[in-house]
Amino acid sequence: MSKKVTEIVEEMVTPILDESGLELVEVEYAKEGKSWFLRVYIDKEGGVDIEDCGQVSEKLSEKLDEVDPIPQNYFLEVSSPGAERPLKKEKDFEKAIGKNVYIKTYEPILDEKEFEGILTGFDGREVTLEITVKTRKKSVVIPYEKVAKARLAVTFS
Structure with a gap:
């Protein structure tokens, strides 16, 4: 087969x-x-x-x-995929712009392999997240081919 x-x-x-x-x-x-x-x-x-x-x-x-x-x-x-729906295809990333997401990478980016934040952009090559580090917002750009896993992330406020 x-x-x-x-x-x-x-x-x-x-x-x-x-x-x-x-x-x-x-x-x-x-x-x-x-x-x-x-x-x-x-x-x-x-x-x-x-x-x-x-x-x-x-x-x-x-x-x-x-x-x-x-x-x-x-x-x-x-x-249903549930609240923490996986992001598998490019269109999943496009639909998730403006939402809170969790991304795990194959290799470290800025010394990290796990990120959670607002997906602010996706152009097919790069994923842009806005994360908060010690109360300051910061933009992180992750090459799409380095994304091992991604999903919507539920936030409790």
């Missing part, structure tokens, strides 16, 4: 989501304990509800049964 399970599932679920006006956030295939889990995170403007998740789960489950791309038994979970 040349394609990864996540890629196959992404190709299968995209048309289902398109017809329902939903967007794919992430497909995850992971072993936890003795069980395998196929998790599909979906979203839409205003958020998804249990009905959206149920419909996608039902349609995707039918397709998976037809094609049977996964040899082992697994549990299918379709859900």
Whole structure:
């Protein structure tokens, strides 16, 4: 099998989501304990509800049964990405401008590998964050290819 399970599932679920006006956030295939889990995170403007998740789960489950791309038994979970939605694609970063985000980098930038602040800019090559250091605001520019993980960050005020 040349394609990864996540890629196959992404190709299968995209048309289902398109017809329902939903967007794919992430497909995850992971072993936890003795069980395998196929998790599909979906979203839409205003958020998804249990009905959206149920419909996608039902349609995707039918397709998976037809094609049977996964040899082992697994549990299918379709859900919202939650408040701390991962930022995976360029469009995710563009949509998150003005929001509080958490970014972890592959290597240190200004002696740090973890940053949290307001995403103030993204041009496809660089991510610009406004962070607060000892009550002073400071801008940090992170090369996009150095971003290991990024997500929205929930702030409690």
